[in-house]
Amino acid sequence: MASEQAAPLLCAAITVYSPLNHFGLKESGLRGAILGLGGVGHMGVKVAKAMGHHITVISSSDKKREEALGHLGADEYLVSSDMTRMQEAADSLDYIIDTVPVFHPLEPYLSLLKVDGKLILTGVINTPLQFITPMVMLGRKTITGTFVGSMKETEEMLEFCKEKDLTSMIELVKMDYISTAFERLEKNDVRYRFVVDVAGSKLDQ
Structure with a gap:
């Protein structure tokens, strides 16, 4: 693997690989979403798709739709302000990896999760985030976080990316x-x- 390719994987790829590994979300057939299509988000799509997941990209605008679906191979694209589409997608996801590094409401995304679904925070935000407890209680949902990964996971991630020919x-x-x-x-x-x-x-x- 070329050094210029391995370097960004040590941040972007491990940030998404680690929670998928830790929370038992590596099995094929899961339905997941990546919230925010940036440095971490684009690797999230690639890693999750390589694991055999059905992946939705959730963004605040339509401007990255072609890139998400055409170049990165996402299955669906959801604009968070499109209330009709958001309601149609309710209770459909096993997990959401939230890569947004600025304040945003959590309720719209919690509503997309199935029973026992997980909202995994990866963005560093200094402003307190808020949600109403029934959104978590009624579906036995989990709000959790992750920060990079262990040395063992990093080694596994590099082998996985090499095997699946994943690049940043x-x-x-x-x-x-x-x-x-x-x-x-x-x-x-x-x-x-x-x-x-x-x-x-x-x-x-």
């Missing part, structure tokens, strides 16, 4: 592009990971 969508840049890369990150203008080629950069001694 990256943009390889040199050291002299760092400032521009940060500016583009602030504008959410990257699909989906920058990888810095330190060895190939001309560095001042």
Whole structure:
């Protein structure tokens, strides 16, 4: 595996592989969703699809529909503000991996889970999130979180990605592009990971 491909897997891929492994969600045939299609989210689609899951991408707008369905291989695309489609999808998912790193309500997504379904938080958010308890109680649902993974899981993930030929969508840049890369990150203008080629950069001694 090329170094520029292995590097982002140590963050994005393990972040989704670890909870699927830990919570017993690796078996084929499960119905899952990835909330937010960014660096972690796009690997979530790839890893879950490679496990044989039916995957829905949930996003706040329609702009990533073609990429999710056409390029990443997701099965369905759901815009969270489309109340009709959200209601149609109620009680249909075994799990949701929530990658959104900013404040957002949890109730709309809890309603999509089956009995015993899991909402797995991966986004670091400093604002308290809220939900009403019946949304969790009535379906015996779980709200949980995950942060990267263990060394053993990382080794397993790399072997899994190698076996399934999974790669991250990256943009390889040199050291002299760092400032521009940060500016583009602030504008959410990257699909989906920058990888810095330190060895190939001309560095001042």
